Amino acid sequence: MNNLVSISGGNDSIAMLQWVIENRQHFPEDRFVATYINTGWAVSWWAERMVKVGEFCEENDIEYVEIKPDLGFEDLVRKKGGFPNKIHKWCTQELKVKPSIKWRKENKLTPKNTILFTGVRADESIRRSKYTSTDEREGYDVINPIVYLNDEQRNELVLKTGFDVLPTRSSECHPCIYEASKTKLRNIEEDRIELIHNIELDVTDYQNARRKMQKNPKYNPDEIFTMFPSANLGGNGKGGIKEQVKWANSARGKYMLGQDDMFCDEQFGYCGD
Numbered sequence: 001m002n003n004l005v006s007i008s009g010g011n012d013s014i015a016m017l018q019w020v021i022e023n024r025q026h027f028p029e030d031r032f033v034a035t036y037i038n039t040g041w042a043v044s045w046w047a048e049r050m051v052k053v054g055e056f057c058e059e060n061d062i063e064y065v066e067i068k069p070d071l072g073f074e075d076l077v078r079k080k081g082g083f084p085n086k087i088h089k090w091c092t093q094e095l096k097v098k099p100s101i102k103w104r105k106e107n108k109l110t111p112k113n114t115i116l117f118t119g120v121r122a123d124e125s126i127r128r129s130k131y132t133s134t135d136e137r138e139g140y141d142v143i144n145p146i147v148y149l150n151d152e153q154r155n156e157l158v159l160k161t162g163f164d165v166l167p168t169r170s171s172e173c174h175p176c177i178y179e180a181s182k183t184k185l186r187n188i189e190e191d192r193i194e195l196i197h198n199i200e201l202d203v204t205d206y207q208n209a210r211r212k213m214q215k216n217p218k219y220n221p222d223e224i225f226t227m228f229p230s231a232n233l234g235g236n237g238k239g240g241i242k243e244q245v246k247w248a249n250s251a252r253g254k255y256m257l258g259q260d261d262m263f264c265d266e267q268f269g270y271c272g273d
Contacts, residue, residue, distance in 0.1 A: 002114040003027065004104070005034045005062065009050050010170025012119035012146065015157035017053075019145045020117070021060050033063040035103070036172075039095040040072020043171035044189070056161060069099040073173070077199055081206045083227045084177050091177065101138065111139040120144050123151065180228040185248035188241075196241040200226050 005020060007013035020032055034057045036050055054064040069076075076094055077083055084091040104114070116137060121144075122129045135142040146154060155165045168187075175188055175196075188196075203225045211219035224240045239247075 001030045002109050003030050003032045003117055005117040007034050007036050008170040008172045009053050011158055011166050012121055014161055014163050015146055015154045016119040018157040018161050033065055035065050035067055037067045037096050037099055039173050041173045043174035046171050067099050067103045069095050078202055082203055116140045116142045118144050120147055121149060122147050182248040185245050193241055193245055196227055200240055
């Protein structure tokens with residue numbers, strides 16, 4: 001039997017790999033393959049981390065495979081002319097689900113000869129609290145081996161591997177479309193802010209040109225099509241990533257749309273918050 005262990009490189013993934021190592025005797029004849037899908041949108045240091053994860057897998061008789069979608073996050077945003085959002089959540093489908101299905105098909109890994117392992121945990125959210133140790137997905141039997149572990153138990157498994165427990169969730173997609181809180185926005189690196197800003201400019205040019213040609217009544221040359229639309233910025237609520245970060249680094253009630261940059265010359269951040 002083929003056992004595909006779906007990993008992102010985060011704490012839950014590392015804990016699940018350790019679970020596999022400790023319970024390998026229950027699957028003496030089985031093949032284990034850890035699959036990581038590279039979305040092309042990870043934080044800068046994530047690639048180095050995944051090299052170490054791959055080495056850890058191979059040292060413990062777990063094959064390691066990196067799967068890449070045909071187009072990464074940045075290219076997909078430009079192709080589609082917009083960012084994914086809470087309504088049109090195409091990122092997971094395009095960057096993870098489709099590449100995974102394609103890879104399994106190419107390698108003839110069918111529901112008859114393959115079981116999927118995931119690192120989902122019930123403690124993660126209200127929605128995931130309903131998960132159990134077994135499931136079904138895309139016709140495959142699924143095992144969720146660490147589903148009932150709390151943070152402390154999960155962390156114990158992580159530390160056994162020699163990896164440190166990360167202070168945040170996986171950064172395989174950084175930032176995620178859901179990371180629009182002040183805390184999350186404050187932690188986005190300056191070079192990533194600049195990249196998002198440039199993508200926003202390209203998307204905005206495309207959308208405005210499209211609306212103008214179609215004589216769309218919603219056409220507004222001043223509107224910015226941003227990764228994080230937010231009412232916190234006033235106006236049309238689409239001030240762009242740079243305005244979002246200024247808002248995130250402002251004291252409560254002190255943000256003003258279009259105010260001067262508030263970052264120190266020497267260090268990215270906001271003093272006095």
